[in-house]
Amino acid sequence: MNKARFEAFSDGVFAFAITLLILGIVLPAFKTPPSESELRGALLALWPNALAYALSFAVIGIMWQNHHALFRMVERVDRRMVFLNLLLLAGTVFIPFATSVLGTYPWMHTSTFLYGIVLTYTATIYNVMLEHLIRTHAFLREISPATIRDTVKAYKIGWSIYVLAMLLALVAPIVSFAAYIFVTLYYLVPHGVDRDLETSR
Amino acid sequence: MNKARFEAFSDGVFAFAITLLILGIVLPAFKTPPSESELRGALLALWPNALAYALSFAVIGIMWQNHHALFRMVERVDRRMVFLNLLLLAGTVFIPFATSVLGTYPWMHTSTFLYGIVLTYTATIYNVMLEHLIRTHAFLREISPATIRDTVKAYKIGWSIYVLAMLLALVAPIVSFAAYIFVTLYYLVPHGVDRDLETSR
Amino acid sequence: MNKARFEAFSDGVFAFAITLLILGIVLPAFKTPPSESELRGALLALWPNALAYALSFAVIGIMWQNHHALFRMVERVDRRMVFLNLLLLAGTVFIPFATSVLGTYPWMHTSTFLYGIVLTYTATIYNVMLEHLIRTHAFLREISPATIRDTVKAYKIGWSIYVLAMLLALVAPIVSFAAYIFVTLYYLVPHGVDRDLETSR
Amino acid sequence: MNKARFEAFSDGVFAFAITLLILGIVLPAFKTPPSESELRGALLALWPNALAYALSFAVIGIMWQNHHALFRMVERVDRRMVFLNLLLLAGTVFIPFATSVLGTYPWMHTSTFLYGIVLTYTATIYNVMLEHLIRTHAFLREISPATIRDTVKAYKIGWSIYVLAMLLALVAPIVSFAAYIFVTLYYLVPHGVDRDLETSR
Numbered sequence: 001m002n003k004a005r006f007e008a009f010s011d012g013v014f015a016f017a018i019t020l021l022i023l024g025i026v027l028p029a030f031k032t033p034p035s036e037s038e039l040r041g042a043l044l045a046l047w048p049n050a051l052a053y054a055l056s057f058a059v060i061g062i063m064w065q066n067h068h069a070l071f072r073m074v075e076r077v078d079r080r081m082v083f084l085n086l087l088l089l090a091g092t093v094f095i096p097f098a099t100s101v102l103g104t105y106p107w108m109h110t111s112t113f114l115y116g117i118v119l120t121y122t123a124t125i126y127n128v129m130l131e132h133l134i135r136t137h138a139f140l141r142e143i144s145p146a147t148i149r150d151t152v153k154a155y156k157i158g159w160s161i162y163v164l165a166m167l168l169a170l171v172a173p174i175v176s177f178a179a180y181i182f183v184t185l186y187y188l189v190p191h192g193v194d195r196d197l198e199t200s201r
Numbered sequence: 202m203n204k205a206r207f208e209a210f211s212d213g214v215f216a217f218a219i220t221l222l223i224l225g226i227v228l229p230a231f232k233t234p235p236s237e238s239e240l241r242g243a244l245l246a247l248w249p250n251a252l253a254y255a256l257s258f259a260v261i262g263i264m265w266q267n268h269h270a271l272f273r274m275v276e277r278v279d280r281r282m283v284f285l286n287l288l289l290l291a292g293t294v295f296i297p298f299a300t301s302v303l304g305t306y307p308w309m310h311t312s313t314f315l316y317g318i319v320l321t322y323t324a325t326i327y328n329v330m331l332e333h334l335i336r337t338h339a340f341l342r343e344i345s346p347a348t349i350r351d352t353v354k355a356y357k358i359g360w361s362i363y364v365l366a367m368l369l370a371l372v373a374p375i376v377s378f379a380a381y382i383f384v385t386l387y388y389l390v391p392h393g394v395d396r397d398l399e400t401s402r
Numbered sequence: 403m404n405k406a407r408f409e410a411f412s413d414g415v416f417a418f419a420i421t422l423l424i425l426g427i428v429l430p431a432f433k434t435p436p437s438e439s440e441l442r443g444a445l446l447a448l449w450p451n452a453l454a455y456a457l458s459f460a461v462i463g464i465m466w467q468n469h470h471a472l473f474r475m476v477e478r479v480d481r482r483m484v485f486l487n488l489l490l491l492a493g494t495v496f497i498p499f500a501t502s503v504l505g506t507y508p509w510m511h512t513s514t515f516l517y518g519i520v521l522t523y524t525a526t527i528y529n530v531m532l533e534h535l536i537r538t539h540a541f542l543r544e545i546s547p548a549t550i551r552d553t554v555k556a557y558k559i560g561w562s563i564y565v566l567a568m569l570l571a572l573v574a575p576i577v578s579f580a581a582y583i584f585v586t587l588y589y590l591v592p593h594g595v596d597r598d599l600e601t602s603r
Numbered sequence: 604m605n606k607a608r609f610e611a612f613s614d615g616v617f618a619f620a621i622t623l624l625i626l627g628i629v630l631p632a633f634k635t636p637p638s639e640s641e642l643r644g645a646l647l648a649l650w651p652n653a654l655a656y657a658l659s660f661a662v663i664g665i666m667w668q669n670h671h672a673l674f675r676m677v678e679r680v681d682r683r684m685v686f687l688n689l690l691l692l693a694g695t696v697f698i699p700f701a702t703s704v705l706g707t708y709p710w711m712h713t714s715t716f717l718y719g720i721v722l723t724y725t726a727t728i729y730n731v732m733l734e735h736l737i738r739t740h741a742f743l744r745e746i747s748p749a750t751i752r753d754t755v756k757a758y759k760i761g762w763s764i765y766v767l768a769m770l771l772a773l774v775a776p777i778v779s780f781a782a783y784i785f786v787t788l789y790y791l792v793p794h795g796v797d798r799d800l801e802t803s804r
Contacts, residue, residue, distance in 0.1 A: 005212065005269060011608065012216030015615030019623060020220060022696050027704055039713045043704070054693065061689040068608060083389060086262040090255065093223050101228055101244070110240040188686060206413065206470060213417030221421060284590060287463040291456065294424050302429055302445070311441040407614065407671060414618030422622060485791060488664040492657065495625050503630055503646070512642045 006077045006085070007068075013089045014064040017096060021056050024100030025049045049103030055181055056099040062187045063092060063122065070126075070151075073143045074133060081138075084129050091122040102177075112173040115180065116166025123159040130155055158187065207278045207286070208269075214290045215265040218297060222257050225301030226250045250304030256382055257300040263388045264293060264323065271327075271352075274344045275334060282339075285330050292323040303378075313374040316381065317367025324360040331356055359388065408479045408487070409470075415491045416466040419498060423458050426502030427451045451505030457583055458501040464589045465494060465524065472528075472553075475545045476535060483540075486531050493524040504579075514575040517582065518568025525561040532557055560589065609680045609688070610671075616692045617667040620699060624659050627703030628652045652706030658784055659702040665790045666695060666725065673729075673754075676746045677736060684741075687732050694725040705780075715776040718783065719769025726762040733758055761790065 025046055034042065067088075071077075077085075098111075098118045105111040130152060133139060139148065165179035226247055235243065268289075272278075278286075299312075299319045306312040331353060334340060340349065366380035427448055436444065469490075473479075479487075500513075500520045507513040532554060535541060541550065567581035628649055637645065670691075674680075680688075701714075701721045708714040733755060736742060742751065768782035 002269070002273070005208070007608070008209070008611070009212050009216055009265065011612050012213060012615060013220055015612055016217055016220040016619055017223075018692070019616055019619040019696050020223065022620075022623065022700050023224075023626075025700050027700075027707075034708070036711060036713055039708060039711060043713065043717060053697075057693045057696070058689065061692075064612065065685060068605070072605070082266060086259065089219070089262075090258045093220050093258070094254075097223050097226050104228075105235070105240060108237060108240060110237050110244065114244060203470070203474070206409070209410070210413050210417055210466065213414060214421055217418055217421035218424075221424065224425075283467060287460065290420070290463075291459045294421050294459070295455075298424050298427050298429075305429075306436070306441060309438060309441060311438050311445065315445060404671070404675070407610070410611070411614050411618055411667065414615060415622055418619055418622040419625075422625065425626075484668060488661065491621070491664075492660045495622050495660070496656075499625050499628050506630075507637070507642060510639060510642060512639055512646065516646060 003077050017093050018060045020096040021053050024103050048106035052099045052103035056095050058184045074138050075140050088125040094118050107173050112169035112176040116169050120162045120166050123162045127155050204278050218294050219261045221297040222254050225304050249307035253300045253304035257296050259385045275339050276341050289326040295319050308374050310374050313370035313377040317370050321363045321367050324363045328356050405479050419495050420462040422498040423455050426505050450508035454501045454505035460586045476540050477542050490527040496520050509575050511575050514571035514578040518571050522564045522568050525564045529557050606680050620696050621663040623699040624656050627706050651709035655702045655706035659698050661787045677741050678743050691728040697721050710776050712776050715772035715779040719772050723765045723769050726765045730758050
């Protein structure tokens, strides 16, 4: 499998999934033409949808960066990786659905738990991908073992926080929602993989 | 026709079609705010849609890989191939529709048969494409006749199973659905084209 | 403006517009779970939508090929061309809407006329683009004046037929619909630009 | 971050966002098959949606060109820029929603103000991006300080007009709508960045 075409296809799916998020924000239909205050009220009532939109935009944006950072260190892509990548993309494309449920029912156990399942799922696949890359020695020569160790650690921490946030949904949905935002902000700061590459450049 | 732009356009359509699959999973609207158990119930009731989503994600993913594997062996793309490719893409883009019908009415003759028509159609086009490539000697020199023979065989087997699964829909929709999943898993394992290229690398 | 990025953006819009066509085929919701014959009936009743889908898939596919064939002959893209290209893409993206109207009300004057307006609009822009390229001497040196003349002629013929088909919609919608299919088939056969390049290769 | 992949991802999002605009034009469902004049009436009643579509198509088209023109002058893309770019894209993807609100309720304070917020937001991010590029000396060597100064000025003027048009929405929605069209037309004319590069080529 040609790495460039593999990345281009993945980028296409990431870009498309991130754009489909907007379909989760829908203005309810009015039976009669609304007054200014009715329209304003209906728009303002969409703030949880807008918050879920912003969260998931950051989540998919980070996943894309992550994908990029990971495969920049990789020399070749085998068939098993293509399969794992499809599993990852299937989870990513599911995010717009989970986001629209979260935005519509923001403070419910069910919707925050569903959101957690999807993020835990994608984080799990990222960990499996990393393991597969290590086992098949697929990394470029110039990537130091320390960098790989750092990446493994960072991936495990991320995964743990997602699991925790998902479980929190069973107890306190609002705290869970806040935790998703926290992890997302945590990932916006460089660590592991990227730091190394940025230094080495 | 420039092969790179031909592939990029095809990749774009595959990536969009695979992402549009998510629009087949829609949470029904509630008249009054749902309770936790109502929301959970409504989400769990979507499991056939989720299954159809996963199946079609794999189907389109494999078709994309297939496209990739085929055209990696090809030297040039003529106008007739562009036309055949459009026929293929039109079938691919139809998959999200057939998937949403399958997910909504999973155990009916009509929906499993419709799904079978679409997959048989795309498999037929792939066979016609292969024939056209052979007839016009469009393969790269380094591709051995044995590889081409293997590919022809693999394509014919795939096509036959799809036809069989489609016909099964007339008798036993559930068995037909299971057969689609079986063929899809079969294609996730390398054969013909790819094996050769992977060895030769 | 970098020609490669200009083409990549256009390709993205063409690929996305062609994929959105599938949203014009929607199975009506059933109030109670449908019987096999009800579901089959509802699906078969969508045949005009499927026909309009196939037509527009071919139309956008040809427009993409045309775009490709035209800009392969071009040396550079100026700001005015970027503007004309935006006008062209705006018309292309409009096609899924016109297609869904045509598929839903296939034999009405209004819907076939609307479809004709959109196709005439895009054909007009293509003619303006060609004129602009000629006026600014933007063609590659190796393109012969004869090829350009042939292309101009082919564009004018295409435009005339679209106008005619559009006007036919005012009198006989079915004949107009058939004419769209005729023009589309006509354009699937190589002429002008492509013939020359294919020979010269 | 590889600049080419950064641009490709951005281009993908611009192309998808511009195509999603068409979903803002929806023909209302008829309870009984419409007569010719009813269908014509329903289509003609969509003219504000079509106007909003054309406006936003131009807006996103210009933003894409702008992105292109800006990053053509840039040598490297750091992590902070990737973050700013995500903020920009999140605003861009929001445009189809704001457009569908504007097209449905074209002469209301609320919808023209919402549209203004989104455009002011994206214009603000563009200004922050430019500042960041200047502060981190990220421009290519051959870009003259005069060009950068011109660009800063052009960005500030654009931002000011958007703010003004947004505030006008509070007083006179129609004038605000007209102002959006005016700014858009203003940006279709080359200035700053592009002029310099076009001359230097």
